[in-house]
Every structure is written in structure tokens, then in C-alpha cells.
Amino acid sequence: MLRMAGHDLLALHALVKADVLEAFGKPLGVGKEADVYDALTPGGRRVAVKFHRLGRISFKQTRRLRGYVSEGVWADWYIRSRSAAKREFKALKLAFSAGVSVPEPLARNRHVVVMDIIEGTELANVSALPEPGDTLVEILSNIRKAYVSAGIIHADLSEFNIIIRPDASILIIDWPQFVYKDHPNARQLLERDIRTVLKFFKRKFDLRAELSQALDFVMGLADTLPEFT
Ligand SMILES: Nc1ncnc2c1ncn2[C@@H]1O[C@H](COP(=O)(O)OP(=O)(O)OP(=O)(O)O)[C@@H](O)[C@H]1O
Numbered sequence: 001m002l003r004m005a006g007h008d009l010l011a012l013h014a015l016v017k018a019d020v021l022e023a024f025g026k027p028l029g030v031g032k033e034a035d036v037y038d039a040l041t042p043g044g045r046r047v048a049v050k051f052h053r054l055g056r057i058s059f060k061q062t063r064r065l066r067g068y069v070s071e072g073v074w075a076d077w078y079i080r081s082r083s084a085a086k087r088e089f090k091a092l093k094l095a096f097s098a099g100v101s102v103p104e105p106l107a108r109n110r111h112v113v114v115m116d117i118i119e120g121t122e123l124a125n126v127s128a129l130p131e132p133g134d135t136l137v138e139i140l141s142n143i144r145k146a147y148v149s150a151g152i153i154h155a156d157l158s159e160f161n162i163i164i165r166p167d168a169s170i171l172i173i174d175w176p177q178f179v180y181k182d183h184p185n186a187r188q189l190l191e192r193d194i195r196t197v198l199k200f201f202k203r204k205f206d207l208r209a210e211l212s213q214a215l216d217f218v219m220g221l222a223d224t225l226p227e228f229t
């Protein structure tokens, strides 16, 4: 029976054999559903390695309740984590080719995605922006490009999945829960993404924009940006 560390080793072994990775580094971020580390390619390029770890919390509960985690639970964990990695890799490829600001996807094996390493801070942790209005426009323009050109919706967008780079430009990360724009709940999910972003800018930077205007812009129904007040 393979547990988490076994799957991690098999994935790393495959990525080393495929000449994607050479050296493994330090943790960059630990999220609810993933661990991200830095690494080097054989050519010396720095990359980020994201290990998807779905349902880590429900595991801890199982262990507490029963004292062990059964084979079936590990198999299920692996299948769901691999599926999240596949979905994220797919979304990153679609978004990156459409010119959306996302880390460049480089490789995927099992539950592990290798992508360009990015510098910056989660929007949630940024205390000041040079031009908050410009940042909001850049975010909406990227959501629009993802929707109109790549045909996808992030569906888990928030200030925690938007990175502000040192030059104040943005990147949108963490895509495993994306949906295509023909998904039955596409409209609600897109609306929720935009509402979350607008709410953050209102709370933190006192910027107001109409949800309906922002939605029309993002869906390509209007070319004019929403007005900020
Ligand atoms: N390409 C990258 N380069 C550098 N750091 C990264 C990169 N991708 C992610 N990180 C760091 O790791 C953190 C977690 O990554 P991510 O948001 O993709 O997963 P997650 O937060 O575990 O997922 P969830 O939001 O479902 O909990 C990010 O907030 C960021 O700090």
C-alpha cells in the first residue's frame, strides 16, 4: 500500500527521469489542499513543484476516530489528488496559451504539477498598492481573457489566489476547481469570483464597482470597464 510519501517519491522519481527536475528545495507555501516547494531543472531554471493533497483534513479525522487510515482511503486520496493536479495543469495550459497572467505550466506527473516559480505576495497580505484601481482593472481583464479567450472560469477566486508581483502586476494561481464556460453553473461561479474580488477592493481600498457592469465586461458583452467610485 502506498501512502502519501510513496506517491510523492514516485512522482519526483518520474520527473527526475523525464529531465524536468534535478534538485529539490525549500517550501514556498502550504495551503489547505497543496504543498508547494521550489526546485531546479537540469538547466538550472528555478521552478515551483505543487503537491496536491486533497482531503488532508478528513484524513486526520479518520485517523483520530479509528486510529489508522485504510487502504481504500489512501487509494481514494491519491485518485482525487491526481485528478486535481490534472485539472490544474489543464487550466494553466489553457489560460497560459490565451495570455492570461498565470505561472507557466511545465509538467505534471501523478498528483504533482511543475510550473514557473513566481515572486510576490498574496493580495490578501498586501497592505498598500500603488494604484488599487489599476490592479482591479488588471484582475478583471485577466478574468475576461480566461473567460472569452480560454473559455474557462477560475471558480475559487479570492485575494488568496491572486499574487501581486514586486512590480505590482498580478498573477492568478490555484486553478484545480476551474470550469468551462458551458458548465451549468458557469454564470453563478463567474459571478461569485467577481463578487469576491469586488468585495475585497471595497473593504480594503474603498473602491466600488457595479457587479453587473463588471460581469458584462468580463463576459465580453461590453468593452467598457466598470466605473469605480
Ligand atoms: N508557482 C508558484 N511559485 C511560487 N509560489 C507559489 C506558486 N504557486 C503557489 N505558490 C505559493 O504556495 C501557496 C499555495 O498555493 P496554491 O494557492 O496554488 O494552493 P492551495 O492554497 O493549497 O490551494 P487551496 O487554495 O485549495 O488551499 C500560494 O499561496 C503561494 O504562496
Ligand SMILES: [Mg+2]
Residues within 6 Å of the ligand: 031, 160, 161, 174
Ligand atoms: Mg490557494
